[in-house]
Amino acid sequence: MSEVVVTKKDDDQVRRLERAREIGLFRYMLIREAADPSLSGRQRGALVRQIAAVPHTDPDGRTVRITRWTLDRWILDWRKGGFDALVPSPRQSAPRTPPEVFELATALKKENPDRTAAQIKRIMEAQHGWAPDERTIQRMFVRTGLTALRKPAEEAVFGRFEADRPNSLWQGDALHGPRIGGRKTYLFAFIDDHSRAIVGHRWGFAEDTVRLAAALRPALAARGVPEYVYCDNGSAYVDAWLMRACAKLGIKLVHSTPGRPQGRGKVERLFRTVNSEFTVEIASGEGKPGRRVTDLAEMNRLFTAWVEGVYHRRTHSETGMAPLARWMEGAPYPVPAPEDLAEAFRWSEWRNVSKTALVSLQGNRYQVDPSLVGRKVELVFDPFDLSFLRVRCDGRDAGTALPFQITRHSHPKARPEVPAEPPKPTTGIDYLGLIDAHYTAELADKVNYSAFAPEDDGQDDDE
Known part of the structure; x- marks a missing residue:
């Protein structure tokens, strides 16, 4: 071919x-x-x-x-x-602002470095009756280095802050955890700022967008959609995938200023609690007492038991309420439709369409519309399910890609974590095991007894 x-x-x-x-x-x-x-x-x-x-x-x-x-x-x-x-039109347009206008703006800036682009725009309008857009002037200042003439900003003053209601603001961060089977673990967690409830969490072997999605996506499906998500500038949190997902769901994604983590104190305080009460009980090395966790599935199960059975039920020192009880004050919360959530968390890659109207993705081949032969198209897909792909060309929907030859059903970066070789069990009190057993027993006891009630046949018992 x-x-x-x-x-x-x-x-x-x-x-x-x-x-x-x-x-x-x-x-x-x-x-x-x-x-x-x-x-x-x-x-x-x-x-x-x-x-x-x-x-x-x-x-x-x-x-x-x-x-x-x-x-x-x-x-x-x-x-x-x-x-x-x-999203603007991809067409490019030539500059339309005359050079003499930029020269005047430059002279006004050099004359008084404290003048902003908005002020210079007002001066030029007063002088000539017209001026370019404020953003155009500011871009010119950046391009020519004139922004360096500004005075340094004063140090900002930060005070205590708390969201006024649940699901108004979620804070997200990643914690470096113990080693399992010789591999380091990472915890992605999201905490509700108002209630301090842990709305989403996931332990993994990598600090990447896939593990972040594994924590955030179930949280949105179960807890609802927050107005804001506040996080740091780690690579997983500034990925274009996360920005696209938040934009699709109507979430305002906010990043803290690099080197100034003010405002993320609640999630950092949570991580101190996790280290002092949960990870301290994990035997991460030879001779260290505690629970010897065999794989990530066990790690996530134990952590869920600790969150739901201990952390969420204990009165928080600052709010005076249990995190889950305070979060439930605003319930129920609307959750996104499954199809909207799936669309928000899709990935995309660019591919060339062959002469036989085939495209390839991660070793798989798909059939697309014959009219796309010779074009470069965008394939939009769920990284955990490569059996269904949407096709876009020139920013417009171009149908679906039909599976022609499938050898891989998920993206390599989205593959499940491989369990480590189970070590020999240790002796002593297994604190996390006790919590896990207690939480499992509680779930088993939650029986719908109303289902066992006899039906009313309309007759008295004495008849």
Whole structure:
């Protein structure tokens, strides 16, 4: 079979599509809070002004400012067409701002370094009746290095904060845990800021997006969708996959400033509790007393028993309530539909369509629409199920890819963790084993006794 030639035009088109999606994510992250339909017009206006008053980092890493009129337009687009309406056209346009306008803006900035792009825009409008967009001026400042003329910002002052209700804010982080079978473990956990309840958790052998998804996806399906997810700048938390998932579900993803972890104290306090009460009981080395865990399935089962049987039922020192009881004060919470959750957590890869209308993915081959022969298409899939793929071309839906030859049913990065060789059991008191047995017994005792009640036949017992 001869190879399909992919032109430079196709590669450029793919890059433009990818950049368009990155811009769409950037716009969504800015307007999500202000686009909340529960806000009044006054509240929305105040939030838009706050967003427009501070600089932001665009997909190219440049510091820019967005005008309130642009933010209002993005909010209107999002309401009409959702996330896809925020993705701009991939077509590129030539610069339209005359060079003499940039020269005047540069002179105004050098004349007074304290002038912002918004102030320079106002000066130019007053002088000439017209000025380029504030964001255009700010991009020019970044490109020419004029932003370095600004005075350093004063040190921010942080106070205590707590979300006013459950599922308003989740904090996420990863904990480096003990070794199992010679391999290091990691705990991904999400804690509800208001109640301190652990809404999602997962132990794994890697600190990557797959293990993060294994903790977050069941949490969303069981606990509902939070308004915000606050996390650090680890590679798993800044992955484009997580940003896409949050955008699809309407979650505002917020990252702490690098080197300044203020605001994540609750999840760090949780990890200290986990280390002092749970991992301390795990025998991670020779001669160390405790439970000798044989595999990750056992590790996750024991941790679930500790969370549900101990942590969630114990009164928290700051809230004065048990975490689960405080979280249940706002129940029930709406959960996403299974199909919406599955769509949010899909991955995508680019492939070339052969002359026989076939594409390959991880050793599998799929049949696509013959009209796509010779094109570069985007395959959208669930990493845990490669039997079903959606096809997109030029940013539009192009049907499904029918399995032609399947040798792998899940993505290599999504394969289950391989259990370690079980070590010899130890003697002594098994604290985690006792918790696990107690929690399992409680689950077994939860019988629906109403199902055993006799049916009412409409006659008295004496008859």
